Amino acid sequence: MSDANNNPLLYGLEQRIAPLPGFFSALQHVLAGLISIVTPPLIIGAALGLGPWMPYLISMSLLASGIGTLLQANRIRGIGAGMICMQGTSFAFVGVAISGGLWVKGQGGGPEDIMAMLFGVNFVAxxxxxxxxxxxxxxxxxxxxxxxxxxxxxxxxSLIKVSVMNWSGGKGAGDFGSPTNIALGAGTLGVIVLLSCSPNRWLRLASIVIGIVVGCIAAALTGNFHPTMPGDSWFRLPALFPFGFQFNWAIFLPIALVSLVCVLEAVGDLTANSLISQQPIDNAAFRSRLKGGILADGLSCMVAAALCAFPNTTFAQNNGVIQMTGVASRYVGRYMAGILIVLGLFPPFGELLRQIPAPVLGGATMVMFGCVVAAGIRIITQNPLTQRDMLIVGLSFGIGLGSEAVPGALVHFPDIVATLMGSAAASGGLTAIVLNLIMPGEKASPALTARSGHDSPDSV
Structure with missing residues (x-):
């Protein structure tokens, strides 16, 4: 086992897991990523006037996420990373999708024309x-x-910013930042931290679910949680390209560029996932895992477009869940996929989960997203950093965090530039790549020592 991650896992990558602990582990991953899956279609739909189709878009987003997650976990014929990799729409696509939809609207197109164009372009991208x-x-x-x-x-x-926003009550909440919201988030966080340190493997495994349940009970007792059963239809049958298929190069190019940036983010997510799962991150097996993971991302995007969901990419949220629970078994990904597919086909279940109070979700995700940051730092510091490395990391963090902290700094640039460089991961990652290629000295940080004794990523 690597020194970089010497905490024992409850379930290793290739270790099979019984149905009950597998379901609990999967449910925690789904809870961590659910809001991030359903929010992009909500934002895009509201901006483009797609209100009547919003429930359908949300259902198909969950269904596409489940199918993509299954591809990643199974790794059949080299498709997939063979790890727990939840799929969902990156927020980087929101801006370019809205811009493309507004262009169609400006040409006299209606909601169905907008969706035919966006999903047709997304399929090609x-x-x-x-x-x-x-x-x-x-x-x-x-x-x-x-x-x-x-x-x-x-x-x-960047995810921590989302967590703090939810912890405070959620964007636009009338009681934003109230002591009650802060207390609910802190209580949820405290329960999760205590249980994750427990020697009892069941308590550790279910720490996030228990923390969220306790938080919801506390929210209900304080009058901040009123769950209702949705009146939507109980079953939603998917259809392929129900609004047709259209394509336009002017809309395609910005979306393709965002897809390129999302590949860089996915590489980072897959690297962190491998490290947390105690797998090598600098050998042929790891590059094979990367190859399969990026390929599955692309195929997942095709499935999403055909179902009328926005492009999928590998989420970082599940890395924090693996770190907290000690469960890295890729078989959990199958349970995750099953839950997401059920939520997509049976909308009321997903709607009930979406009613979880924002402060409770904020407190629960804070610890997970903090673990994502820690995983990135651990990857950077696997070997002593040279002065050149320090400069690359420092400038990348400065530009990345600065561009996200002051989004208006690029207001006079084209929308595609503002969208791409407004993301900390995109602007910081591109800065790191350029500096690493042009700065004199070593062209890369010292190679990490490959670990032996791990399962091949091609095993199924």
């Missing part, structure tokens, strides 16, 4: 990660531990 996955080996001097560690740390920091 999915070829970007598919093609890049074929060239992972030549790109290994770009995807170094120094760069991927920087990207994953920036992703975690």
């Amino acid at each position: 999915a070829l970007v990660p598919v093609l890049i996955s074929r060239f992972i080996e030549p790109l290994k001097r770009i995807f170094t531990p120094l760069i991927t560690g920087t990207v994953i740390a920036l992703i975690g920091i």
Whole structure:
């Protein structure tokens, strides 16, 4: 076992897990990522006037997430990373999707025309990660531990901002920042931390679910949680391209560029996942895992577009859940996929989970997202940093965090530039890549020592 991660796992990557602990582990991953899955279609739909189709878009987002997560966990014929990799829409796609939809609207198109264009373009743009996955080996001097560690740390920091927003009550909440909201989040966080340190494997395994349940009970007792049974239909049958298929190069190019940036984020997420799962991160087996993971991302995007969901990419949230619970078994991914598919096909279940109070989710995700940052730092510091490495990391963090902290700084640039560089992971990651290629001295941080005795990523 690597010194970088000497905490024993309750379940290793290839270790099978019984149904009950498997379900509890999967449910915690789903709870950690649920809001991030359903929020992009809510934002895009509201901006483009797609209100009547919003429930359908949310259901298909959950269904596509489940199918993509299953691809990643199974790793059949080299498709998938063979790890717990939840799929969902990156917020980087929100801006370009809205811009593309507004362009269609400006041309006189209605809601169905907007969706036909967006999902048609997204289907073609999915070829970007598919093609890049074929060239992972030549790109290994770009995807170094120094760069991927920087990207994953920036992703975690960005997620923490979302966690704090929820902890305070959620964007636009009338009681934003109230003592009650802060107390609910703190109580949820405290329960999760206490249980995750328990020597009892069941308490540790179910720590996040128990913490959220306790938080919901506390919210109900204080009058801040009133769950209602949705009146939507109980079953939703999916259809392929129900609004048709359209394509336009002007809309395609920005979305393709965002897809390229999301590949960089996915590489960071997959690297952190491998490290937390106690797998090697600098050998042929790891690059094979990366290749399969990026390929599955692309195929997942195609499935999402066909179902009328927005592009999928590997989420970072589940890395924190693995760290907290000690469960890295890829078989948990199958349970996750099953839960997400059920939520997509039976909308009321997903709607009930979506009613979990924002402060409770904020407190629960804070510890997970903090673990994502820690995983990125651990990747960066696997070996002593040279002065050159320190400069690359420092500038990348400065530009990445600065661009996200002051989004208006690029207001006079084209929308695509503002969208891409407004993300800490994208701007910081691109900065790290450019500096790593042009700065004199070593072209990459020292290679990590490959670990032996791990299962091949090709095993199923």
